[in-house]
């Protein structure tokens with residue numbers, strides 16, 4: 001996209017911001033957190049996975065709220081799918097908020 005001299009005019013900034021706000025509304029539910037993989041050994045002597053040295057692995061979502069870390073096991077593929085989607089929604093939200101912040105900064109520093 002070519003940048004014109006009009007690129008940063010007030011109407012353009014407001015229009016851009018309106019578009020971003022619309023986008024913001026179209027994003028699905030967010031979750032702020034990180035998805036990690038864990039692997040552990042259950043310690044059962046009869047467990048073949050642990051005997052083979054594979055152990056048990058899975059994913060969990062880690063979210064820190066008010067200095068406390070909450071960890072939720074994503075024990076089904078449905079949970080895994082939802083957590084990944086919500087987490088990517090959050091990242092998308094962040095990007096848009098960042099863009100709106102830059103526009104607002106410009107609007108505030110103008111006349």
Ligand SMILES: [Zn+2]
Nearest residue numbers: 042043047050
């Ligand atoms: Zn095991």
